[in-house]
Amino acid sequence: MEQNGSNIPVILANGDFPTHRIPLGILKNADYLVCTDGSLNALLRFKKEHLSDLSIVELEPSAVVGDGDSLSDELKEKYSHIYVEYAEQDYNDLTKATRFCIEKGYSEINYLGISGKRDDHAMANVSLLVWYLKNFKLKVKAYTDHGVFIPCCGDCTFNAQKGTQVSIFNFGAKGLKSTNLKWDIYDFDELWQGTLNEVTSDSFSIKAEGYYLVFLNY
Amino acid sequence: MEQNGSNIPVILANGDFPTHRIPLGILKNADYLVCTDGSLNALLRFKKEHLSDLSIVELEPSAVVGDGDSLSDELKEKYSHIYVEYAEQDYNDLTKATRFCIEKGYSEINYLGISGKRDDHAMANVSLLVWYLKNFKLKVKAYTDHGVFIPCCGDCTFNAQKGTQVSIFNFGAKGLKSTNLKWDIYDFDELWQGTLNEVTSDSFSIKAEGYYLVFLNY
Incomplete structure (x- = not known):
């Protein structure tokens, strides 16, 4: 599993704080x-x-973005030199932080802490990842303690160890087909239908028209 | 928040084990x-x-349902007298346990442990709740450590303390309208759009045609 590239910003959201070595590595290596x-x-x-x-002790945020409610x-x-207030109420803190990174010129973001704690926030955050790809053309990944969410559009190929557990959530894509997955995928109507699949080789591919979300279990 | 009625079966799934007093109360009082x-x-x-x-020590399952993989x-x-094996691979353990309860004649189920741990399992479980209502006409609620998920169809009224945080996820409903919510709801396209709402009185109502999912934060 790749570690954070030095030029990809990391947004730490307020779900469960990372404990697994992969998200922790991304946090520690964040430039x-x-x-x-x-x-x-x-x-x-x-x-x-x-x-x-x-x-860990030397970890310092480059920016703090929000509406100030929780500070x-x-x-x-103390953080006034890097604090950026977005007072508007239409978007949550994750989207405010995302828009901040876009304004800084980034086109790629790694997310941490999007799940855990309030279940409704976690569901919202996961669906926002797809929305960021769709609306902001952002290349994003969200690393939790269990795996990584990757929103996708169109045909994609993923490197993954044989046996990796994988779930595919359809966000409106048509013509879904897979290569090197244990169960062939199709145009799922329900969020649960594409879960519990497994990689059968050292890579797998998905063909689709439109948006879907891949979850790769570590 | 109501506790578990004695005639409602409880399914304990294998996500995060309950720690909050509300799901724990439901677990302890499960008949x-x-x-x-x-x-x-x-x-x-x-x-x-x-x-x-x-x-807690006297808590004993009435039935154990699954494919035996994890036992x-x-x-x-030890549990052979109450162990029910469903070997088929098309459905996950939550659905196997649900079908078992339906076969026992239950039309209402309370779920625990559906979220936490693998994020893809949690998303699948949440979407399954709506599917159980739609396909099995089951009245279900899922209590996590943070709140309760209630899949709904059509017009519904909920008792809730003023100030309760509420999220509404649209699963294909049309004509979504609300009374006594801080922000009026509408026909959301995205899972995140109906999150972060708030109850403004001691009850609230939703009018809709079709299926949606309500999350009430404790």
């Missing part, structure tokens, strides 16, 4: 780390718990 | 508890960790 309001608090707690680990006045003051 | 393969292991671990709490031979032997 440009954007926290939402809530995740700044989580990052600071995490740093306090790992005072003996330099690679103490002390933290707002 | 008819169905475990999946994996969740039986989790239940037995939980009992070991709470040897001083009689209400040791010792446990299969």
Whole structure:
């Protein structure tokens, strides 16, 4: 599984804080780390718990984006040089942080902390990944403690170890077909229908017209 | 928030084991508890960790349903009197347990442990709730550590404390309208669009034609 490329910004959302080595590696290696309001608090707690680990204690956000609701006045003051307030209520903190990265010129983003905690937020965040690809043409991946979500459009090929568990969620694509998956995919109507599949070689391919979301289990 | 009525079976799935008092209360008060393969292991671990709490140590499943993949031979032997094997691969353990309850004559089910752990399983389980209502005419609720998922069809009214956070996920409904929600709902296209709403009175109503899913945060 690839680690974070140095030129890809990382957005830390306020779901479950990463504990698996893959998302943690991406967090530690982030050259440009954007926290939402809530995740700044989580990052600071995490740093306090790992005072003996330099690679963690030296972690600092490059920007903090949100509406300020979850930040103490002390933290707002301390991080005022990198704090960016988006007061509007139409979008959640994940989208505010995403728009901030787009305004900075990034076309690719790695996400952490999108799931866990409130189940409705997690579902919203997952569906937002597809929306970011569709509307912002952003290349995104979201790494959780269990696997990586990759929103896709059209034909895609993935490198993956044989036996990797994979799920495909259809977000309106037609003509879904697969190569090197244990069960051939089709035009799923339901979110659950494309789950629990498995890679049968060292790569697999999906052919489709439109948008879908791949989840690769670590 | 209501506790589990004694005549409603409880299915414990193998996501995060409940820790919040509401799902834990439902687990402890279950008169008819169905475990999946994996969740039986989790239940037995939980009992070991709470040897001083009689209400937990005396918890016993009424049935264990699955394909046997996750059960040791010792446990299969110990629970052979209540073990029901569904070998077919087309449906996951949640659906196997659900079909078992339907065959027992139940028309209502409370679910626990549907989220947490593998994110793709959680998404599948959430979408299955709507599918159970649509295809089996089952009245279901799924209690997580954060709130309750309630799949709905048509017009529904919910009792809820003013200020309760609520999310509505559209599963194909048309003509979505709300009363006593902070932001009026509409025919959402995306899963994230109906999230982060709030109840403005001691009840709220939704009018719709078709299926949608309500999440009420505790």
